[in-house]
Amino acid sequence: MPVDPKEDVDREERRVFLKAFGGIGAALFLLSMGTFEKIFGFFLKQDLTRDQEEHILSEKIQRLEQTAHEKKLELERLDKDYILVASLDSLSPVKGIYFIDYLMRPAMAFCDDDGFPIVLSAKCTHLGCTVGNIVDDKGDILCPCHMSRFSIKTGAPVPGSPAKAPLPFLGWAIIDKNKNILLTQDPHGKRQGITDMDKLSGSSLYVLKKYSEEA
Amino acid sequence: MPEQKKGLARMLKSLGERLPMDKFDFKHLVMEKEVPVHKMSWAYYLGGLTLFFFLVQVVTGIFLLFYYEPTVSDAHASVEFITRYVKNGFFIRNLHAWASSCMILCLMAHAITTFAMKAFARPREIIWSSGALLLLLGFTFGFTGYLLPWHQIAVNATKVMLQSIDRSGQYLPGVLAGVPHYLTQLIQGGPMIGQATLSRFYALHVVILPLLVAGILGLHLLAVQLHGMSQGTDKPTGKSEKFFPFFILKDLIVWGVAFFIIFIIASCLPFESFSPFPLFQPFNALGATPEGIKPEWYFYFTYYPLELLPFWLVMIGLTATGVVLFLTPRIFKNTSRPMLAVIAWLITAYLVIITLFGSFIYALVKGGHP
Numbered sequence: 116m117p118v119d120p121k122e123d124v125d126r127e128e129r130r131v132f133l134k135a136f137g138g139i140g141a142a143l144f145l146l147s148m149g150t151f152e153k154i155f156g157f158f159l160k161q162d163l164t165r166d167q168e169e170h171i172l173s174e175k176i177q178r179l180e181q182t183a184h185e186k187k188l189e190l191e192r193l194d195k196d197y198i199l200v201a202s203l204d205s206l207s208p209v210k211g212i213y214f215i216d217y218l219m220r221p222a223m224a225f226c227d228d229d230g231f232p233i234v235l236s237a238k239c240t241h242l243g244c245t246v247g248n249i250v251d252d253k254g255d256i257l258c259p260c261h262m263s264r265f266s267i268k269t270g271a272p273v274p275g276s277p278a279k280a281p282l283p284f285l286g287w288a289i290i291d292k293n294k295n296i297l298l299t300q301d302p303h304g305k306r307q308g309i310t311d312m313d314k315l316s317g318s319s320l321y322v323l324k325k326y327s328e329e330a
Numbered sequence: 331m332p333e334q335k336k337g338l339a340r341m342l343k344s345l346g347e348r349l350p351m352d353k354f355d356f357k358h359l360v361m362e363k364e365v366p367v368h369k370m371s372w373a374y375y376l377g378g379l380t381l382f383f384f385l386v387q388v389v390t391g392i393f394l395l396f397y398y399e400p401t402v403s404d405a406h407a408s409v410e411f412i413t414r415y416v417k418n419g420f421f422i423r424n425l426h427a428w429a430s431s432c433m434i435l436c437l438m439a440h441a442i443t444t445f446a447m448k449a450f451a452r453p454r455e456i457i458w459s460s461g462a463l464l465l466l467l468g469f470t471f472g473f474t475g476y477l478l479p480w481h482q483i484a485v486n487a488t489k490v491m492l493q494s495i496d497r498s499g500q501y502l503p504g505v506l507a508g509v510p511h512y513l514t515q516l517i518q519g520g521p522m523i524g525q526a527t528l529s530r531f532y533a534l535h536v537v538i539l540p541l542l543v544a545g546i547l548g549l550h551l552l553a554v555q556l557h558g559m560s561q562g563t564d565k566p567t568g569k570s571e572k573f574f575p576f577f578i579l580k581d582l583i584v585w586g587v588a589f590f591i592i593f594i595i596a597s598c599l600p601f602e603s604f605s606p607f608p609l610f611q612p613f614n615a616l617g618a619t620p621e622g623i624k625p626e627w628y629f630y631f632t633y634y635p636l637e638l639l640p641f642w643l644v645m646i647g648l649t650a651t652g653v654v655l656f657l658t659p660r661i662f663k664n665t666s667r668p669m670l671a672v673i674a675w676l677i678t679a680y681l682v683i684i685t686l687f688g689s690f691i692y693a694l695v696k697g698g699h700p
Binding site: 132135136139142143146149150153154156157158159161162163167171174175178179181182185213214215218219220221237239241242243244245246247248258259260261262277 | 393396401402403404406407410411415416417418419421422486489490492493494497520521522524575576579582583586589590593612615616617618619620621622623637696
């Protein structure tokens with residue numbers, strides 16, 4: 116008896132469908148077994164050793180303390196008219212000390228050849244990365260994000276750098292142990308007070324809120 | 331009044347043509363749906379594959395929520411905990427990260443092939459526009475998710491991105507000049523990237539964007555189902571296959587193979603193995619940005635031009651690309667498919683070259699690394 120070609124095609128289609136369905140079903144079963152094993156374990160209680168638990172907890176505490184420190188800095192910037200950067204004697208002409216300015220942006224402090232502070236923003240004027248604090252032999256610091264170089268003496272970017280604007284200077288004050296302001300310098304470089312480095316020794320460098328508000 | 335009525339009727343007719351709800355029945359959506367067979371038929375699988383990777387992300391993302399802690403003190407530690415101490419946590423996190431890259435890759439390929447096949451032409455404008463929105467949302471997913479581990483590369487790359495948005499204001503006229511700054515402040519939520527930023531990115535990444543995607547994806551899929559697959563070629567072969575069950579089965583096979591591949595990759599290859607370790611240390615606000623800060627690979631097409639060309643030029647290029655993307659059905663209404671294919675090849679060539687060799691090109695032009 117002749118077979119209807121349409122019926123033949125239908126049968127063939129059914130066969131292909133069932134085969135594919137079976138194959139996919141089996142593959143999905145195997146995959147889901149492997150996946151299920153992974154998922155199930157993910158939600159189980161972690162089997163930690165005492166050392167691991169101690170390590171996790173101590174790291175957690177360390178990071179909480181770091182966050183608390185950052186919050187204290189924020190509070191200090193709201194409360195106080197001047198904030199400590201570092202002792203004057205700890206400033207270096209080749210390695211800057213990072214601190215957070217009144218606007219909660221990174222800044223850094225160096226000293227010049229005479230020992231007076233150089234305080235400038237560490238926020239790169241190109242795209243906002245934090246500039247490195249090591250001064251090279253040309254007196255420049257480098258932003259490692261996009262290779263902008265800045266002179267610490269002028270704040271200006273070295274020609275060819277992606278940054279076009281200079282790093283702004285911050286106004287500062289040198290204050291002694293008795294909280295007497297000995298010397299100040301505004302962001303434009305104008306100094307007022309004692310300029311004899313010997314008399315300033317042992318004091319500390321601060322940044323002032325009034326300069327930040329003016330800026 | 332009659333004029334207004336006519337306008338409304340025209341609008342409804344136009345909407346009806348683009349969303350023919352009369353076809354919303356089992357017969358049209360399942361029984362009669364056919365998929366054209368021709369040399370570009372492989373491209374019909376890309377949309378489904380994108381959806382598949384999105385679903386993998388949704389599932390793995392929900393799993394990660396069980397352990398992730400969205401605070402600046404705990405985010406990095408919780409990610410580390412998932413990776414090191416949770417059983418298979420490394421695998422789930424890796425799967426999430428690899429699936430995100432695969433999703434963006436498929437999304438881009440889907441957009442380019444759809445363009446080359448002229449599948450945006452009338453009456454498919456809604457499919458194209460919703461797809462373009464999904465493409466942008468895909469990038470936003472990547473951008474917001476990148477910050478969540480709160481490591482050096484994450485925070486610094488976000489800083490760079492936000493600063494780029496802020497800087498674009500100087501090229502805008504009048505009151506518009508202030509918009510990018512407000513936008514940056516809105517995203518950042520404070521004077522610098524901190525807890526407010528992390529909370530915002532987290533809310534966007536796990537709630538707002540998924541809801542937006544669900545809505546727009548629903549519209550996208552509905553429109554695709556109502557219109558059926560686009561012809562995709564100037565010279566139809568006359569061959570087609572039934573959407574159900576054959577194409578669906580093949581689609582499932584492709585999904586299965588994709589899952590198998592990503593399963594193997596996520597088991598063996600840490601997503602972070604392509605960058606140096608210091609970039610994955612916890613973010614330190616009191617230190618220099620480490621070398622090698624880069625966005626995810628799928629932002630290289632805009633990252634390297636930003637490094638190499640004047641900022642204003644890149645801004646103009648990006649704005650023009652956005653405008654062209656959304657106006658494609660109008661701009662390329664009368665463009666032939668072969669010409670669209672040439673444009674699609676050029677776009678592909680640009681994306682591949684800048685993504686794979688951007689760093690090399692930068693070294694050649696500028697000397698050094700970006």
